[in-house]
Amino acid sequence: MLLFARVSIIGLGLIGSSLARAVRERMPTVRLTGHDADAGVRETAVRLDLVDDVADTAGAAVTAADLVILCVPVGVIGQVAAEIAADLPADCVVSDVGSSKAGVASALARALPGVALVPAHPVAGTERSGPEAGFAGLFAGRWCILTPAEDADPIAVERVAAFWEALGARVERMTPEHHDRVLAITSHLPHLIAYTIVGTASDLAEVTRSEVLQYSAGGFRDFTRIAASDPTMWRDVFLSNREAVLDMLQRFSEDLSQLQRAIRWGDGDALFDHFDKTRAIRRGIVEQGQDDPRPDFGRGHP
DSSP states (O other): OOOOSEEEEEOOSHHHHHHHHHHHHHOTTSEEEEEOSSHHHHHHHHHHTOSSEEOSSHHHHHTTOSEEEEOSOGGGHHHHHHHHGGGOOTTOEEEEOOSOOHHHHHHHHHHSTTSEEEOEEEOOOOSOOSGGGOOGGGGTTOEEEEOOOTTSOHHHHHHHHHHHHHTTOEEEEOOHHHHHHHHIIIIIHHHHHHHHHHHHHHHOTTSOHHHHHHTOOHHHHHHHHHHTSOHHHHHHHHHHTHHHHHHHHHHHHHHHHHHHHHHHTTOHHHHHHHHHHHHHHHHHHHHTTSSOOSGGGGOOOO
């Protein structure tokens, strides 16, 4: 399988900079070009030597590419795709890393008719953002979900799959709609809950800010980590995947109401059964290598 020789990365934040580092480490012969709309980020990318060339415009970054990966918030993917449309080489493949896929796929198809499109979502990230937050091992052992259209070029799909596998990721294929429902419950809803819990704690008049910080137990602390994620990215994710998120939020609300009733009526058996079931989910995640099995996620403590 012929991999790509010239890769352009548009957007050099956490994911884009990690992608550049991973390509440098695992595919050192690939020629990398990058661009970011933020001039400060472009300057940082030059200082960090993330790519071979940093272009001042998105169009200039893609003129010689055979693979373009859009690492920008999903809310602007259509706009950025339109900006590069006139400069794309005829045989170029365009992909992305967006956390929602149905809206992204439609935006790409509208902006880039006739272009080989292979939307993708590497299910990896941290709460940090910016080019200095990236690291080469971000995708190792993680899933990258491809959501090509039914009529997508099969060779382009296989090349993008091989590209991510070369970076250490495990590749799966789904329809955009199925992806959005799966990620609504495994990623988007947990982030929404984290933002809500942390915001609620901050707003409680009877709990001072110092007490929230001083007495934060493991559960609340982990929610604050999630709630520290890039607000622009997550705003766009919730808006672009609103139907699936609202559906899962309704189901979550119904389950939460059941737990409220069990607590109110002292139904310990119902609570125990629910908690025992959720422990099995945790074991399954660890068994699949998607998290650290050590206590407290492997954190060291003084």
